[in-house]
Amino acid sequence: xxxxxxxxxxxxxxxxxxxxxxxxxREKETVxxxxxxxxxxxxxxxxxxxxPNGAGKSTTVxxxxxxxxxxxxxxxxxxxxxxxxxxxxxKNIGVVFGQRSQLWWDVPIIDSYNLLKDIYRIPQKDYEExxxxxxxxxxxxxxMRTPLRLTSLGQRMRAELCGSLLHRPExxxxxxxxxxxxxxxxxxxxxxxxxxxxxHGTTIMLTTHDMEDIEAxxxxxxxxxxxxxxxxxxxxxxxxxxxxxxxxxxxxxxEYPNLxxxxxxxWQKGEDGIVLSYKPSKLPTAKLLxxxxxxxxxxxxxxxxxxxxxxxxxxxxxxxx
Amino acid sequence: MSYLTVFKMRLRMELQYxxxxxxxxxxxxxxxxxxxxxxxxxxxxxxxxxxxENIATYVWLQQAFFRxxxxxxxxxxxxxxxxxxxxDLCRPVNMYxxxxxxxxxxxxxxxxxRAVPMLTMxxxxxxxxxxxxxxxxxxxxLCVPAFVLGxxxxxxxxxxxxxxTMKSLxxxxxxxxxxxxxxxxxxxxxxxxxxxxxxxxxxTLFPYAQLLDAPIRLYTGEYVPADALRIYAVQAFWVVTLIxxxxxxxxxxxxxxxxxxx
Numbered sequence: 001x002x003x004x005x006x007x008x009x010x011x012x013x014x015x016x017x018x019x020x021x022x023x024x025x026r027e028k029e030t031v032x033x034x035x036x037x038x039x040x041x042x043x044x045x046x047x048x049x050x051x052p053n054g055a056g057k058s059t060t061v062x063x064x065x066x067x068x069x070x071x072x073x074x075x076x077x078x079x080x081x082x083x084x085x086x087x088x089x090x091k092n093i094g095v096v097f098g099q100r101s102q103l104w105w106d107v108p109i110i111d112s113y114n115l116l117k118d119i120y121r122i123p124q125k126d127y128e129e130x131x132x133x134x135x136x137x138x139x140x141x142x143x144m145r146t147p148l149r150l151t152s153l154g155q156r157m158r159a160e161l162c163g164s165l166l167h168r169p170e171x172x173x174x175x176x177x178x179x180x181x182x183x184x185x186x187x188x189x190x191x192x193x194x195x196x197x198x199x200h201g202t203t204i205m206l207t208t209h210d211m212e213d214i215e216a217x218x219x220x221x222x223x224x225x226x227x228x229x230x231x232x233x234x235x236x237x238x239x240x241x242x243x244x245x246x247x248x249x250x251x252x253x254x255e256y257p258n259l260x261x262x263x264x265x266x267w268q269k270g271e272d273g274i275v276l277s278y279k280p281s282k283l284p285t286a287k288l289l290x291x292x293x294x295x296x297x298x299x300x301x302x303x304x305x306x307x308x309x310x311x312x313x314x315x316x317x318x319x320x321x
Numbered sequence: 322m323s324y325l326t327v328f329k330m331r332l333r334m335e336l337q338y339x340x341x342x343x344x345x346x347x348x349x350x351x352x353x354x355x356x357x358x359x360x361x362x363x364x365x366x367x368x369x370x371x372x373x374e375n376i377a378t379y380v381w382l383q384q385a386f387f388r389x390x391x392x393x394x395x396x397x398x399x400x401x402x403x404x405x406x407x408x409d410l411c412r413p414v415n416m417y418x419x420x421x422x423x424x425x426x427x428x429x430x431x432x433x434x435r436a437v438p439m440l441t442m443x444x445x446x447x448x449x450x451x452x453x454x455x456x457x458x459x460x461x462x463l464c465v466p467a468f469v470l471g472x473x474x475x476x477x478x479x480x481x482x483x484x485x486t487m488k489s490l491x492x493x494x495x496x497x498x499x500x501x502x503x504x505x506x507x508x509x510x511x512x513x514x515x516x517x518x519x520x521x522x523x524x525t526l527f528p529y530a531q532l533l534d535a536p537i538r539l540y541t542g543e544y545v546p547a548d549a550l551r552i553y554a555v556q557a558f559w560v561v562t563l564i565x566x567x568x569x570x571x572x573x574x575x576x577x578x579x580x581x582x583x
Contacts, residue, residue, distance in 0.1 A: 067410045069576055087413045095411045102408035104330065105396075106337050111330060118326040119412050 002040035003078055003203060004064070004171070009037045010072035011059050033059045035227040036073065041205065043170070046197050048218035048235070049207040052316050055224040057207040061173050064205070065095050077171065091120065094169035096160055098176035101148070108145045109159050113166060120167035127166065134162045137192055154185035161189070165196065172196070174206045178213055190216045211309050225319055239311050246285075248276045250292060251300035259295050273300070323414050324422040331426035335434070345388065346435050350442065353384040357450055371514045374453045375541045379512040381443040381452040382537050389432035389475060390507060390532060391500055394424060397483055398492035406487075410575075417571045420483060421564075425476045456542030463549045467536035470556035475532045477563035484570035508534045514543055528559040 011034040017027045034056045041047055051057050062068040063075060066082035066089045075082060082089045103112040117127045135141055138158040143151050151159065157177065164172065174193075178186045194217060196202050206218060214221055214235060221238060223231040231238055251273035261267065265278045265288065278288055285303070292298060357377045364373050397420065400406045409416065443452040455461035482499055486492040504510045506529035513524060513534045524530055535552050538544040544552060 062407065065411050067407055086410075087415075090411050091413045093411070095408070097407060100403070100405045100407060102405075104334065106334050107330065111333070115323070115326050115330050119323040119414055121323075
């Protein structure tokens with residue numbers, strides 16, 4: 001049996017709508033946030049969980065962390081049903097919600113940690129050791145005695161992460177942890193997550209919209225849409241399956257030549273030169289390049305690297321999400 | 322113990338708002354003096370069933386512990402509104418007890434920090450204007466447990482309104498209602514001792530009368546020491562009932578709860 005077992009998980013929400021004119025009661029609509037999702041995760045895995053807004057990602061995380069009770073299906077995390085034995089379950093997990101804060105706003109960060117130490121009943125020695133380790137890894141030393149309200153977003157995110165890991169959880173849920181962070185903070189956060197996963201074998205489940213997070217961290221990715229699981233496997237396999245458009249920027253040294261472009265290639269005027277978009281599956285890149293070369297007088301040519309965001313967008317479109 | 326730690330944390334946080342405390346003291350001092358002046362004017366030399374010294378004492382004690390009575394932990398209700406409560410739900414603690422400890426700390430620190438300077442000043446005012454000494458050392462000794470029971474009662478009441486907020490998502494409606502009831506039925510607006518005799522029989526049985534009215538009456542001697550056990554019994558009944566009700570509400574909330582968005 002795997003560490004996390006999810007079987008045909010269902011969750012409905014009732015959304016009340018504004019009363020329509022001439023009707024006595026408000027209309028209610030049931031939204032099926034999860035329509036039977038199943039998957040399993042092994043210990044020590046680093047899994048990405050993606051999907052458009054409203055796909056049911058956060059709902060899954062909330063059920064797995066024992067906050068919500070599902071309307072159907074089975075869930076077991078380390079043999080425990082999260083919402084049935086909430087207190088026992090949450091001792092082993094850590095959660096970071098990128099858009100929320102668990103630390104106390106008005107008091108120094110270290111005081112919030114001391115509270116967490118008592119909440120999770122971490123032995124003093126173990127706590128000191130772990131705190132030292134995390135402080136170094138997350139570079140928290142300079143802000144330890146600062147009230148949370150005086151820290152920057154990047155510092156706060158690192159502090160939140162430390163708070164969620166103090167009790168050495170076996171399983172860490174990250175719900176959009178890099179939201180709103182600058183490039184340096186993002187990179188260091190990713191480095192840290194990799195380190196935590198490697199050093200302590202912490203199982204990590206990451207939901208995000210940032211494809212770079214997934215690329216950098218997750219060997220396995222699950223795609224959720226309309227409350228269903230649409231894909232489960234390697235990121236590279238996912239990207240291969242979905243044909244995406246690539247762009248070439250071309251700059252000409254003199255006159256703009258009369259190009260005879262094959263079907264499927266679109267062009268538009270860029271700042272200095274033109275941008276061609278094509279699908280590599282229909283027209284191999286090499287062939288396009290030879291066409292351009294034949295046209296002559298090219299001064300500069302730039303192939304845009306593959307953009308995961310575009311691919312994911314194309315995939316969502318294809319799956320009608 | 323995590324409940325004790327959250328209690329201590331909230332105490333410390335309360336200390337961060339010293340400006341609010343000083344403002345609150347001035348405001349409550351002003352209210353106290355105006356109210357006492359008002360009752361003195363109404364009495365105007367005529368003898369009444371309740372002596373003016375007792376009324377002044379009643380008013381001052383009510384004003385000094387004003388912070389204890391009314392719901393003021395907006396951070397808690399904000400958490401529910403914004404969904405930050407998710408984090409608290411991911412902790413291996415009992416939610417009711419966790420929030421009860423928080424509420425208790427905020428009420429205790431908030432009111433004691435104001436009560437000490439206020440009561441000191443009220444003692445310095447001339448007799449009939451300020452607060453009088455307790456009726457007897459025994460009266461004072463009996464008032465202390467009543468105060469503790471009243472305190473437990475008011476925390477349980479606030480936790481119910483927090484649990485209710487989980488349902489309504491907006492604390493203002495229920496808070497407005499409860500605060501109005503609190504103002505009238507606790508004796509904050511008009512000392513309960515001035516209500517008609519027949520009303521008092523009923524009103525003193527309500528939970529609101531247990532908070533400050535009961536201990537104040539033991540302090541001023543309106544309740545004689547022989548009444549004490551009966552008073553404690555009524556208070557204890559409400560403490561148990563309100564905590565039970567709160568726990569039931571919290572448990573029901575957990576089953577039907579939704580945390581929306583993100």
